[in-house]
Amino acid sequence: MEIGHVETPSPLNALGVKGAGEAGTIPVPAVFASALDDALGTRITEMPLSHSRLLEMILDLEAAGRGGHTGRAADAGGGGA
Amino acid sequence: VKPAPFGYLAPATREHALAALRRYGSDAKVLAGGQSLVPMLAMRLARPAVLIDLNPIGDLAYVKPARGGLAIGAMTRQASAERDPLVAARLPLLAEALGWIGHPQIRARGTVGGSLAHGDPAAELPAVAVALDARLTLASTRGERTVHARDFYTGYLTTALETDEILAEVRFPPQPPGAGWAFAEVARRHGDFALVGVAVLVQADADQQVADARIVFTGVSHGPLRIAAAEQALTGRRPIRAAAAEIRRLVEASVEPDADIHASSRYRRHVAGVLAERAMLTAASRMRVPS
Numbered sequence: 004m005e006i007g008h009v010e011t012p013s014p015l016n017a018l019g020v021k022g023a024g025e026a027g028t029i030p031v032p033a034v035f036a037s038a039l040d041d042a043l044g045t046r047i048t049e050m051p052l053s054h055s056r057l058l059e060m061i062l063d064l065e066a067a068g069r070g071g072h073t074g075r076a077a078d079a080g081g082g083g084a
Numbered sequence: 085v086k087p088a089p090f091g092y093l094a095p096a097t098r099e100h101a102l103a104a105l106r107r108y109g110s111d112a113k114v115l116a117g118g119q120s121l122v123p124m125l126a127m128r129l130a131r132p133a134v135l136i137d138l139n140p141i142g143d144l145a146y147v148k149p150a151r152g153g154l155a156i157g158a159m160t161r162q163a164s165a166e167r168d169p170l171v172a173a174r175l176p177l178l179a180e181a182l183g184w185i186g187h188p189q190i191r192a193r194g195t196v197g198g199s200l201a202h203g204d205p206a207a208e209l210p211a212v213a214v215a216l217d218a219r220l221t222l223a224s225t226r227g228e229r230t231v232h233a234r235d236f237y238t239g240y241l242t243t244a245l246e247t248d249e250i251l252a253e254v255r256f257p258p259q260p261p262g263a264g265w266a267f268a269e270v271a272r273r274h275g276d277f278a279l280v281g282v283a284v285l286v287q288a289d290a291d292q293q294v295a296d297a298r299i300v301f302t303g304v305s306h307g308p309l310r311i312a313a314a315e316q317a318l319t320g321r322r323p324i325r326a327a328a329a330e331i332r333r334l335v336e337a338s339v340e341p342d343a344d345i346h347a348s349s350r351y352r353r354h355v356a357g358v359l360a361e362r363a364m365l366t367a368a369s370r371m372r373v374p375s
Binding site: 058 | 351
């Protein structure tokens with residue numbers, strides 16, 4: 004993962020500061036979902052993305068013959084932690 | 085969360101413990117290492133009137149040779165068994181599985197007999213006991229009886245133990261000479277309860293064919309689950325690797341795991357197939373042809 008920075012100082016105070024924490028966490032699930040979509044050919048539209056849901060999406064893709072470029076990606080399902 | 089009030093007995097001898105259990109029966113729970121019972125008390129899933137604590141009874145903890153195999157006292161700590169050279173030499177499958185139980189702190193208190201008697205559907209030791217054809221010694225004031233591990237687990241958290249009986253000892257026959265073994269498990273984090281675990285034992289004949297196989301799962305049923313179809317498919321095979329895909333398919337077709345908050349049924353079934361294949365190949369790599 005590479006992290007980029009875009010600065011948009013707030014016009015509402017002298018230092019231009021904003022709240023931190025929460026704002027940074029919001030796009031993270033979408034970033035992971037997009038990476039998985041790119042790698043697997045899935046279309047993830049819902050969180051949380053549990054290991055069970057992800058594996059089942061991959062198995063469904065394979066069953067439909069659309070998971071060709073993933074090889075036996077479902078083998079990774081046993082990876083645990 | 086705190087337990088409901090309970091009486092506490094700490095008998096100094098096995099005889100006193102059995103007499104107390106005779107007296108209180110189903111009103112009592114037997115406390116071994118407490119790694120399952122104490123949380124259940126705290127969550128009030130268990131509300132016994134009396135706890136009978138076996139910890140003061142030192143002579144229930146031992147590992148000793150028995151007919152080529154081992155007799156293990158019920159109060160033997162999992163950590164002691166894990167480090168015992170006799171266990172490593174005679175029952176490497178058990179030694180490997182012990183390392184999968186919880187964390188070192190849990191194994192320092194948790195006992196071999198406690199895990200077997202509690203019979204959690206995701207526990208490691210019941211599957212190992214079935215795979216190794218262990219025999220459990222159940223004691224009461226009426227005397228002792230012996231039950232095969234495969235007959236001991238009768239339902240969800242339910243065993244053949246009567247209300248006046250304690251599990252006193254587990255006897256393991258020796259692992260067959262040259263048999264390959266493996267215990268494999270998937271949990272969300274190491275030390276969590278297994279989502280799926282499997283114990284595999286494969287024995288070769290002089291022609292390097294599989295003479296006998298054991299494939300026993302935990303986490304996919306109410307108790308340990310032997311997959312006879314996969315065992316039979318493995319028997320007579322050489323090389324074992326050629327059977328991998330078939331074993332995986334047979335396992336997936338044979339298990340009907342429940343879904344819960346930790347994993348779906350489909351996930352568990354898939355992982356069961358993958359684990360069976362992995363464990364089987366590991367066991368095969370450790371197999372030695374009898375000389």
